[in-house]
Amino acid sequence: MxxxxxxxxxxxxxxxxxxxxxxxxxxxxxxxxxxxxxxxxxxxxxxxxxxxxxxxxxxxxxxxxxxxxxxxxxxxxxxxxxxxxxxxxxxxxxxxxxxxxxxxxSSRLVGTPQSIRKHRPEGSSELRLESLRNVRIAVERGTQQQRYVSRVAADNRLAVVETTTVKDALQQLLDGRADFALMPIRSAYFLMLQQPAGAADFAGPALTEQGLGGxxxxxxxxxxxxxxxxxxxxxxxxxxxxxxxxxxxxxxxxxxx
Amino acid sequence: MNDNADHSSAMASRLSAGRLFFRITAAFTLAFAGIVLWLVVDQHALLESMDTLQSKTLPSSIEQQRLARNLEVLRLEGERVLEARTPESQRQSMFIVMLMASHPSLLSNEQARNLAIETELFLARAAQNKHIDDSERVEWSRLSQRLSLAADDISVNGVNLAQADIRNMGEIVQQGRHKLHGAMLLVLVFLVFLLLLIRQLILRPLQQIDQALADLKKPSRSVDLPAYALRELAGVRQAIVQLHGMMQEHEQARDDLEKLASTDALTGLNNRRHFMLLAAAELARGQRYGRPISVGLADLDHFKQINDLYGHEAGDMALRAFADLVRDTLRHSDSAARYGGEEFAFIFPETTPHEAIVLAERLRSRLDALVIPIMAGQYVRLTVSFGIADASTQTLEAALRLADDALYQAKRNGRNAVILAATATQAMLPLHDKRDSSS
Incomplete structure (x- = not known):
């Protein structure tokens, strides 16, 4: 029945x-x-x-x-x-x-401590996305983050590492195949909680302009x-x-x- | 012609009821519509305020409250970062601090954004140290206080935002209430005014007209209606006045006809036909109540000679003089009539034959003493013979027949005398002056 x-x-x-x-x-x-x-x-x-x-x-x-x-x-x-x-x-x-x-x-850059130290501008404690040059940035495909980075990639000499999921983007960073990952803040929060301490950290200010927040x-x-x-x-x-x-x-x- | 023109002009200057009430209604409608329009404007402003409150102010207020709450969360997580017992819990709190510092609601407010960035940088720096020293605690204390104050300020601002709109709406509602009261008062005043106007211009005139119409039946009562403001009622008043005039004329005409039918044209005394009616009625009344009543017949002595000597005109004048004397001498209750030619008939109600003889004798003697002018410088004198009969116990015809017999007896006795009919006491009164102008 x-x-x-x-x-x-x-x-x-x-x-x-x-x-x-x-x-x-x-x-x-x-x-x-x-x-x-x-x-x-x-x-x-x-x-x-x-x-x-x-x-x-x-x-x-x-x-x-x-x-x-x-x-x-x-x-x-x-x-x-x-x-x-x-x-x-x-x-x-x-x-x-x-x-x-x-x-x-909002969106925020996530980097390993090494990459953050390496790309922090001289004399300034603030690392900013628009100032980065010659770095690889992992982004989830189809997202506003991917759209933004792809748009400025040529001018800022950025390499876009597209991934299927946001978790993959973090993994690319942790695996050393990307210098930074640009991620939605909530997703980044949940993913970073799963990582061991010191594996990755937020870098630079939160971003809401250029379609990166809302x-x-x-x-x-x-x-x-x-x-x-x-x-x-x-x-x-x-x-x-x-x-x-x-x-x-x-x-x-x-x-x- | 002029009266008609004046009347037309006066009527034209009056206001018709329809036009008056149309004007009043139009004025009221305009005033009421104005107030309603005024209320509509208020209503519109109220709806706009409500819409602003709902779509802008309240969301903004809620946003402010959320922002205040997020600042408070940021502060609390900052406390946890500094007080964390394990690196793991400190790391988790630090993540939340970074998350809150990255929240768009904080980033959209300059004060909150600067404070959040400052807090995040401070806590990130403090978290890197194994031990939190006193100076860092003092700095955090100041930062924490600034976060709290900012949260309070933003929260209060949010509440005030809504309060300003609510106060504005309250004022509009209050104004609307006043205007509504004004509209109600206007309606009340209009109704009272309309009722007074109806009473003054319609009801009271209608009552007066009703009274005037009822009074039309009463004889010789003049129409007492004031001038009316409304054209229609003024027209009715005019018609009533005209109707009253026509009724008066008809009344007069009827009286004249009645007089013509009952009086003798030459002497103004009753004619024979009318006398017979009066006498029959008096006789019936007297006999019903057993009251005395007498009749008399009189004939002017040698009257034919006056006609023959002086002409019929002089005869007519002599007849009129005798009639005047009859009117002057007899009582109001007595009736006299020209019975035919120079013969006259009398009825004396409430009068015994002896009393009638006294009356007849008075008339006879006064005629005997009367000099009658007939034309310039010419006079005649007349005498009259009377026959009196008791009518209290017999028919009018019988009584008149007896009176006629008595008259005949007076003529035979030498004229200028009053004779009571044979059935009663014969009164041969002395002739004071046997001069007969006709002889």
Whole structure:
């Protein structure tokens, strides 16, 4: 009997089904989210997505994928929802719809102590991204960080090391295949916590200009205005009843939205 | 013609009810619409303020609160960096400090950004040392205090932002309330004014007109209506005045006709037909109540000679003189009539035959003494013969017949005498002056 019930497709029972593109932190596709590596940022996104889906009374099929595939996947309509720390930019607004804000984000350089010492300007304690020359910078493909570094790479004689995931970008740094990694601050926080002390450190000031900072949202296909309204209502309700804040606190020691 | 023109001009200068109420309503509508428009402007301003509060001020206020909270988190994590017991916990706190210092909300506020950068640099430097010395603790204490103060200032600013908008909205609502009260007062004043106007211009005139219409039935009562401001009511008043005039004329005409039908044109006394009606009515009344009543017939002696000698005009003048004497001599309750030619009939209600004889004798004697002018320088004198009969126990015709018999007896006795009918006491009164102008 249970087997028969389980076999009934969602459409037959009248339950809506959403295809959700979520961010995969690890490089290997087979590595599920929430494994021993504890991708806390992915778990946070997963928990928020589940709560939104529960409030929308829909069944969500989450499919982890690299950041670079999330926006095209949602834009094409293959996924009805994308949850991957997507910064809101005018260019992306042309392609997809954005939900209400989840939180704010900025970007920051991460370097090994050696690379930071090596590239710190003489007589100044402040290392700045725009001052760097002849260095290799690892960035996650499809991100605003990759977009920015690629744009200034030629002028500043920078080598862009593109990676599939943000974790790969840090790994490139740790493996010595990159001098710095330019990462979203929250992802960097979670990844660096997993590293032994002294392995990597933040370098230079936080960056919010040139599309490197702003508000983070869930995204939806252009034609899904009604669904966006539902998602916004769910997020508002989550904030009003404190569910949103509790989910954040489950994965982070502070709200900082 | 001039009166009509004046009347038309006066009517034209008056205001029609429709136009008056249209003007009043238009004035009220304009005033009310003005206040409503005023309220709409306030409403619009209120909605704009609410929208600003909702879409800008409150989000800004919330942002300020978040910024204050993030500064506080930064300060607390800074404390943890300095107080950490293990390198691992110190490292984790340091990461959070860096995360908070990189938060866009702090970076968007110059004061918070500078403070965050300063805090991060200080803590990063302090974390590199194994031991935190006193000077670093003092410096941190100052930094921590600055963070707290900045958080408080930003929080208070956020609250004040909303308060300014709320105060503004409160003022608009207060103004709106005053205006609403003004509108209600205007409506009240208008209603009172309208009711007073209706009472003054319509109800009271209608009551007066109603009274005037009721009074039209009363004889010879003049129409007492004031001039009205409204053209329609002024028209009704004019119609009532005209109607009253026409009714008066008709009344007069009817009276004249009645008089013509009941009086003798030459003498002004009752004619025979009317006399018979009056006498019959008096006789019926007297006999019903057992009251005395008498009738009399009189004939001017030798009257034909006056006509023959002086002409009919002189005869007419003599007849009129006798009629005047009758009116002067008899009582109001007595009735006299020209019975035919120079013959006259009388009825004396509440009068016994003897009392009637006294009255007839008085008339006879006064005529006997009367000199009647008939034309320039010419006079005649007349006498009259009377027959009196008791009418209290017989019919009018019978009584008149008896009176006629008595009159005949007076004529036979030499004229200028009053004779009571045979059934009653015969009164042969002495003739004081046997001169007969006609003889």
């Amino acid at each position: 249970l087997l028969v019930l389980a076999a009934v497709p969602a459409a037959a029972t009248g339950t809506r089904e959403l295809q959700v593109a979520t961010l995969r932190m690890a490089a290997t596709e087979n590595t599920p989210s929430g494994n021993v590596e504890s991708d806390a940022i992915a778990d946070l996104n997963d928990a928020l997505t589940r709560e939104v889906c529960r409030r929308l009374a829909v069944r969500c099929n989450q499919q982890p994928m690299p950041f670079a595939e999330i926006i095209p996947g949602v834009e094409s309509g293959r996924f009805q929802l994308g949850v991957g720390n997507v910064l809101r930019t005018p260019e992306r607004e042309e392609r997809v719809l954005f939900s209400n804000m989840l939180w704010r984000s 508000t983070v949202h869930m995204i939806l296909p252009k034609g899904e205005q009604a669904l966006r309204s539902e998602v916004d209502a769910a997020l508002d309700a989550m904030r009003r009843d404190g569910t949103f804040q509790r989910i954040i606190r489950r994965y982070m020691p502070f709200l900082a939205d």
